[in-house]
Amino acid sequence: MPGSTEKPILPLDHLALRGEDSAEALVLRGEVLDYKALRSRVSRLAAWLAVEVPAKGARIASWAAKGELTCLLPLAAARAGLVHVPVNPLLKHGQVAHILADSGAVMLIGTPSRLASLAEADVPADCRLVDEAAALADAAMLDGELAPSQADPDDLAAILYTSGSTGRPKGVMLSHANMWLGAESVADYLGLAPDDRTLAVLPLSFDYGQNQLLSTWYAGGCVVPLDYLVPRDVMKAVDRHGITTLAAVPPLWVQVCELDWPGETAGKLRRLTNSGGALTVDLVRRMRRLFPGARLFAMYGLTEAFRSTYLDPSLIDSHPTSMGKAIPHAEVLVVNDAGFIAADDEEGELVHCGPLVAQGYWRDQERTAERYKPAPLGSHYGGMAVWSGDRVRRSADGLLYFVGRRDAMIKSAGNRISPQEVEEAALATGLVVEAVALGMPDARLGQAVHLVVRASPGFETTSELPRKLMQELPNFMQPKVIHWRDSMPVGPNGKIDRNGLAAELAGAGA
Template sequence: MPDLFHTLLLASCAKAPHAPALRYQSKDTDYASLMRQVNQLASGYLNQGIARSERIAIYLEKRPEAVVAMFAASAASAAFVPVNPLLKAEQVAYILADCNVKILVTSAQRLRSLTQVLATCPDLHSIIVLDTEIADELELPATIQSLTWTQALAAAELAPVAAPCIDADMAAILYTSGSTGKPKGVVLSHRNLLAGAASVSAYLNNQSSDRILAVLPLSFDYGLSQVTTALSVGACVVLMNYLMPQDIVRAVTTENITGLAAVPPLWLLLAQQKWPKESTLRYLTNSGGAMPKATLEALRVLFPAAKIYLMYGLTEAFRSSYLDPDEVDARPDSIGKAIPGVELIVMNQQGQPCAANEAGELVHRGALVALGYWNDAEKTAERFRPLPPRLAGLPLPEIAVWSGDTVRMDEQGFLYFIGREDDMIKVSGYRVSPSEVEEVVADYTALTEIAAVGVPHPLMGQAIILVLQQNAQQSLQVEAIRQHSQQKLPAYMVPAHIQIVSENLPRNTNGKIDRKSLQTQFQNFFLTSDKA
């Protein structure tokens, strides 16, 4: 039984070494080859002096080398940090500095975009570049050594032995937007990752014959789960960086895909495409927000033989609940019940379990509870809290994830999402911090009144509206602010609409900007205009 992240591959490789593990751009990598590259790169990491639990960042699109780099970090007793390829240089630099990354794996093109910010990453000492040639014109800090992917794999026999590691050790850090601006690093143990893979692959009934299309970022817990659940059972993962929804339709057809995961805005687009009458899809999964009923109904018509799993999860616990496909027609608005090996409790403000249909906070307990937020004791204490004691004889408290999400549980134990306690915006499945958007715009032009809020959008779930106050000393230009946002923020964080007002923004009783009031004001903006 695997006990460390990379040993998940060992088990599958032992069963079928020549079976395809990864497919990318019409080329297969079998399990034996994948395992060999993982071991070689792990040695490359060790040759670069990586030590137990030190961090290795991977800033790449979905491709086999990204998967190799993650598993190799585990084999070297280090921890991997997958960085969203959509992030801009300043955001990448923040992550590299925040978790003291020692080694960065990237491409020459992406490295060029980072050259101006690498000096702000004092712990970074090595960069492994995929390309066979490293551009000599790149001016890297003198403290950073660069080498090619081939060089990193070359001297495996010279590497020292990795320090011993156990399943409670840190295996990965996934960065997710925080409600106060800067992203938070969710620390996951080997146990977290393996328990999540085992649980999800069990209820999806994944088999070695499955072919899973991976279209979501590997920095997203939902996207990473596509890889871990498939490889844990010896299935094949088809890695894809799509441009248009029709590209996904073609890939599903030509690659004989059996499993496909997406977020609601992508499902909406896929439901509008022209699909072949016959499909190999065995199941579809949804997370990152509620799937609209119209989209669900359209998918049922397009794929009558496929099971549809409606799921709910949070990075702090990787995956929490799913709705059995047999219940989808009867309860399409439910997020289901706890996944195998997890208990979900609805707690009231007094810390007691709620009665049936009483609204309360969703609390997640079990082996998937993360180790906390990297380098942030205050935020960790807010989200990872002890459960009320259940047995007097157990003196040590159990730490659970208090999600911040308000839900209710009916008499049959099915959960229903009600809302969030914070101001996070969910755009196309991504969690966006309002203050991170506000800070970028405020850096461009000094503002005393600025607010980013999320409002309903027919394609993206939510879209960002940025409201700015203009006074006599300012001459705000919408297009200039939009261009600055596009330069500094990934596409999903760029405001969909910028509204300039002359009056003060509304305030709540605490004197803070009343985001709820602004949300109400713009509630129907994208639903009744042609801007969607």
């Protein structure tokens, strides 16, 4: 059976127990925690949480930059029997208000500036706001610590919010087992070891970002979290901290490869990993030239099942456009339009089966039923599977190749952006009466957001719209270009012709 799970599956907080006491586990600003200190701080933070939020299964959210709180909370919340809801620190009050209300979070721990940006109406009545520094200080003052959890591996451990092609972000429910096996799987195929040092540059609110922590700690290695301002900060951190493992998305890799890397610094890296968008052939070649001693892992994943495939680094030069094969604990099938396993080189839908499949969308049975369906005939695992909506093909040698996306999702700089959410923000300004958000090809971002709008009566093309959007949407959702139209094209069904608009912009070289 693919992805054997013969090793014991433990509660998520047990990841803190794996490293040697004196081995470095986490590099913070001004101090370094070894595994003994990591265990103590996780236990104390968990004990504080258990007192403050005694109801098992309650949701607690975090909204802060990378640091002690955001790194420890995934394990501490699990140990306290709570469900962690990490919020992307780039989001603004509207998105945070939705996540708090939808998740039913009873506590939001964050930085003072972020908490202050929330209006009274953004915070549910039963949700407490707690300063992260105060939370850590109170936890440090506790006399006792909380023992490792005995939770059922199938218990809910986290809700990660991810945008869909329509509507507000939806919360993907991850169990202890999902996250434990994800950490084990990645540590296994990356070959992580206790002497590895991972530079965590990706947001910890993403499954790919959070796994930087979990897989490294599974292997007993050290994590160096970094909120970088410019790509050069990444290069400096690799040199300063002796980084061996760097994970990024394609736009960052483009910027990283534009830097003049000293050979000694580049030589510190043992492995490079990519997800959140495909690497181009040109970018693969540049990365291979710049980091000849590093193994390059191209990967494909979706939050609904954590990660699905990786390409063996030995094949990256000969098959640079391939998604590779299933990761440990995953079974990846290609299902044709007739519902059967596709033949070699036949296009079909990527379907992910196995124990990495999440538990569905939080409080959203309708959208869960659309994406989570019984595994197709021929699956070794059976049970529920994630039907990705992505079109792929499998070659005769078993390697998978991406064909296209079925939905209208905009994928920009590794972020999944809902067109509807951008459109709703534009309409809410009152400056436009119609709005269409499209993802157009962009050399640096993968896709850039283009917003096509028609002005409200009495308004003309105005610079006021970008200003208002800056107040309501995070930076990564801001339109790169706003196109003003006197009228919108309408299709046979009476709806705005989105495909026609996209073709028009493409033809104009947008």
